[in-house]
Amino acid sequence: MTLYVLRRLASIVVVLVLISVIIFVAIHVLPGSAATLILGEYATPDALRTLERQMGLDRPLLAQYGAWVGDVLTGRWGDSLAMKQPVASVVALRLKNSATLAAAALVIVGCVAIPLGTAAALARGSLLDLAIVTATYVGISVPEFVTGMGLLLVLAGPSVGWFPTGGYADLSTGALAWVRHLALPTATLAIVLMAHVVRQTRSGLADVLGAPYIRTARLKGASERRVIVRHALRNGLVPTITVLALDLGYLMGGIVVVEEVFAYPGMGRLIIYAVQNRDVPLLQMCVLIVAAVYTLANFAADLLYAWLDPRIRYR
Amino acid sequence: MSDRPPALVIGSTILAVMVAVSLLAPWIAPYAATEQHILKRLERPSPAYLLGTDQYGRDLLSRTLMGGRTALLLGVGAVLLGLAVGVPVGLAAGYFGGRADDAIMRIVDAMLSFPSLLLALLIITALGASTAHALAAIGIANVPGIARIVRGNTLALREAEFVLAARARGEGHVYVMFGEILPNVLPAIVVETTIRVGFAMLAAASLSFLGLGVQPPTADWGLMIREARQYVFLSPWPLVAPGVALSLTIIGLNLFGDGLRDRLGGGS
Numbered sequence: 001m002t003l004y005v006l007r008r009l010a011s012i013v014v015v016l017v018l019i020s021v022i023i024f025v026a027i028h029v030l031p032g033s034a035a036t037l038i039l040g041e042y043a044t045p046d047a048l049r050t051l052e053r054q055m056g057l058d059r060p061l062l063a064q065y066g067a068w069v070g071d072v073l074t075g076r077w078g079d080s081l082a083m084k085q086p087v088a089s090v091v092a093l094r095l096k097n098s099a100t101l102a103a104a105a106l107v108i109v110g111c112v113a114i115p116l117g118t119a120a121a122l123a124r125g126s127l128l129d130l131a132i133v134t135a136t137y138v139g140i141s142v143p144e145f146v147t148g149m150g151l152l153l154v155l156a157g158p159s160v161g162w163f164p165t166g167g168y169a170d171l172s173t174g175a176l177a178w179v180r181h182l183a184l185p186t187a188t189l190a191i192v193l194m195a196h197v198v199r200q201t202r203s204g205l206a207d208v209l210g211a212p213y214i215r216t217a218r219l220k221g222a223s224e225r226r227v228i229v230r231h232a233l234r235n236g237l238v239p240t241i242t243v244l245a246l247d248l249g250y251l252m253g254g255i256v257v258v259e260e261v262f263a264y265p266g267m268g269r270l271i272i273y274a275v276q277n278r279d280v281p282l283l284q285m286c287v288l289i290v291a292a293v294y295t296l297a298n299f300a301a302d303l304l305y306a307w308l309d310p311r312i313r314y315r
Numbered sequence: 316m317s318d319r320p321p322a323l324v325i326g327s328t329i330l331a332v333m334v335a336v337s338l339l340a341p342w343i344a345p346y347a348a349t350e351q352h353i354l355k356r357l358e359r360p361s362p363a364y365l366l367g368t369d370q371y372g373r374d375l376l377s378r379t380l381m382g383g384r385t386a387l388l389l390g391v392g393a394v395l396l397g398l399a400v401g402v403p404v405g406l407a408a409g410y411f412g413g414r415a416d417d418a419i420m421r422i423v424d425a426m427l428s429f430p431s432l433l434l435a436l437l438i439i440t441a442l443g444a445s446t447a448h449a450l451a452a453i454g455i456a457n458v459p460g461i462a463r464i465v466r467g468n469t470l471a472l473r474e475a476e477f478v479l480a481a482r483a484r485g486e487g488h489v490y491v492m493f494g495e496i497l498p499n500v501l502p503a504i505v506v507e508t509t510i511r512v513g514f515a516m517l518a519a520a521s522l523s524f525l526g527l528g529v530q531p532p533t534a535d536w537g538l539m540i541r542e543a544r545q546y547v548f549l550s551p552w553p554l555v556a557p558g559v560a561l562s563l564t565i566i567g568l569n570l571f572g573d574g575l576r577d578r579l580g581g582g583s
Contacts, residue, residue: 256432
């Protein structure tokens with residue numbers, strides 16, 4: 001196991017370095033330099049050159065890249081151009097909000113999708129199975145912003161008004177307000193994620209239910225409940241747990257759109273703000289962090305899988 | 316006929332209707348997509364405006380029909396761009412193997428370790444928001460995934476007898492890759508393409524919804540939904556019309572892709 005972890009860890013470092021290169025290339029090498037991004041397309045050449053010198057953009061690319069990586073690693077993340085605040089403090093708050101949203105969505109998905117998938121697997125071929133599979137298929141096909149706006153229209157409108165139309169309330173302002181602000185964005189993300197988990201639980205459990213050891217358990221007289229919960233789910237859920245970890249990766253992208261729908265102040269909305277305001281220092285840090293979380297989530301999924309299923313480690 | 320999976324039948328029916336209606340849109344739309352009827356704002360469906368009107372009094376049916384063209388253009392265009400780059404790269408990596416393959420796959424893996432919407436956003440930041448740039452950004456974001464599938468399938472054929480035979484009779488590398496290997500990788504590419512068109516359409520609509528893709532006053536489903544947000548409690552129709560059209564199209568593409576995968580095999 002240790003060797004496996006070390007090997008995967010080494011490849012993570014390589015991927016993180018490549019990610020930083022991609023971000024650097026996208027911002028510095030594509031047409032339209034960082035200085036143009038900041039000053040706009042109609043800036044005078046003189047102004048551009050002055051700013052480029054201030055930002056060190058007239059140095060060789062490799063030196064610039066080295067300086068940037070050094071700054072990132074030593075925690076000198078600079079100031080946001082549009083907000084006039086240190087990037088680190090802006091990002092810390094937004095990251096916390098997004099993490100709350102992502103965690104809530106994952107918990108809801110786990111609590112709803114695993115029982116649904118189990119029900120579908122136990123009643124394979126029935127009307128219930130068909131209904132569950134069809135509903136989750138539609139859930140994953142409908143774009144997040146359509147689902148979100150639909151929920152908004154039905155549940156947050158003036159006629160019903162159970163939920164606010166957007167925004168965020170800190171837990172310190174009261175648990176009820178906190179839950180009401182989180183509910184709709186969480187539900188939107190959960191509806192999209194549901195399909196993966198239901199499908200995986202259903203097929204994982206269906207595979208296990210046909211195994212000889214389940215028949216043995218039944219034959220020795222174990223109750224149906226015990227057969228399902230203790231014997232079948234234990235093995236059948238292994239791939240489902242990995243799917244949940246991989247979904248954390250999806251959440252990093254999906255969150256951008258959902259946060260925009262509900263005006264939720266998280267990383268996704270911060271990224272859109274940075275793009276709209278051409279705030280390069282803020283944008284590159286945000287994208288780096290989100291991509292790093294995405295990579296680490298995939299890494300965690302691999303580790304979890306290897307830990308739960310020892311056969312993987314010896315490939 | 317009878318062995319056709321229902322997913323394929325339903326999916327291809329939805330797609331056929333969507334493509335036909337989009338292509339015919341300029342002739343069947345009752346109004347021009349940008350024609351404003353200032354006194355008829357946010358109206359409910361009526362005989363004059365079958366799906367109602369938006370905040371500028373533009374006919375929602377006409378805009379939804381024309382929006383299908385934008386969605387098709389962006390979805391298909393972006394995947395074609397991805398294929399144009401991804402297929403040669405994947406073929407070369409799988410065919411030559413060794414160092415070139417290692418280097419290419421490292422870059423591909425790094426690009427895949429990025430949520431693709433983020434990659435598109437980075438490119439949009441550098442280029443600026445417009446329809447063409449959205450197409451380019453999503454096309455580029457599609458390259459690594461396509462390259463990886465093609466490379467995997469090529470790798471499996473590298474030592475196949477027909478490939479060795481072609482090389483033995485002195486064919487050049489380019490001919491062997493495109494003339495011998497490519498036709499055999501094609502089924503996998505077709506499956507991959509249908510699934511990717513759905514994702515590309517979704518990504519394009521997402522970018523437009525975020526205000527970073529198609530710009531007003533062009534008719535586009537993502538952009539229409541963005542504009543509907545502000546008025547959604549006054550009239551649901553500006554959301555419902557493009558929302559249903561976009562969702563149905565994506566469902567159709569997914570069903571079609573899944574059905575095709577069951578039929579042809581391949582993909583991943």
